[in-house]
Amino acid sequence: MKVLGISFSYRHGNSQALVEHILKGAKDAGAETELVRFCDLEVKNCKGCGFCKSPGKDTCSIKDDMADLYKKVNDADAVVFGMPVYFGRMNAPAYTFIDRLYAMLNPDFSPRLSGGKKTAVAVTCGTGPAEDMEKIGAYISAIGGFFGWESKGLIYERNLLEKDAIQKCPDKLKEAEKLGKSLTE
Numbered sequence: 001m002k003v004l005g006i007s008f009s010y011r012h013g014n015s016q017a018l019v020e021h022i023l024k025g026a027k028d029a030g031a032e033t034e035l036v037r038f039c040d041l042e043v044k045n046c047k048g049c050g051f052c053k054s055p056g057k058d059t060c061s062i063k064d065d066m067a068d069l070y071k072k073v074n075d076a077d078a079v080v081f082g083m084p085v086y087f088g089r090m091n092a093p094a095y096t097f098i099d100r101l102y103a104m105l106n107p108d109f110s111p112r113l114s115g116g117k118k119t120a121v122a123v124t125c126g127t128g129p130a131e132d133m134e135k136i137g138a139y140i141s142a143i144g145g146f147f148g149w150e151s152k153g154l155i156y157e158r159n160l161l162e163k164d165a166i167q168k169c170p171d172k173l174k175e176a177e178k179l180g181k182s183l184t185e
């Protein structure tokens with residue numbers, strides 16, 4: 001069982017720490033885990049060129065680090081997404097990743113990625129409402145619907161403005177580990 005974590009936190013901060021603890025829970029339960037720090041990769045935005053939907057093509061025209069990430073997502077049994085709230089929604093790198101998933105859909109919108117994956121989402125924010133993070137969780141679940149992914153849970157925490165503020169929330173980190181374990185069941 002392979003569990004892939006993708007962190008969209010530029011500063012490798014609170015949301016990434018939640019992803020790391022989800023991965024820890026999965027690893028302790030016997031899974032093979034890997035963390036990808038998306039903001040360390042070079043991934044350009046989808047430009048809507050249509051190459052991925054043209055006859056005989058099955059991937060993106062853009063040659064960058066996304067090629068390797070498509071492979072990692074395809075090979076994973078479960079994928080964990082972690083991102084901060086920026087201005088009431090997920091931050092820009094998370095949108096870049098989602099837009100680039102378009103190349104993993106056939107012209108009839110059936111998936112080009114292997115099915116049956118489980119997903120979990122970890123979101124952190126400052127003083128904004130929990131509702132913003134619930135919306136992000138629901139949005140990722142909806143995107144997963146295109147690929148037949150099964151959403152196993154959303155974990156979030158508020159009032160985390162400082163980079164490592166989540167370290168003062170041991171209960172939340174434990175909850176993340178529990179969520180990680182659930183991905184292996």
Ligand SMILES: Cc1cc2nc3c(=O)[nH]c(=O)nc-3n(C[C@H](O)[C@H](O)[C@H](O)COP(=O)(O)O)c2cc1C
Nearest residue numbers: 009013014015084085086087088124125126127128
């Ligand atoms: C550009 C920017 C916009 C932000 N917008 C919000 C916001 O709308 N609501 C909120 O509660 N926190 C907001 N924050 C705070 C972050 O969501 C919060 O610090 C989060 O824990 C950062 O996650 P990270 O440590 O993984 O980077 C914003 C931070 C930045 C840098």
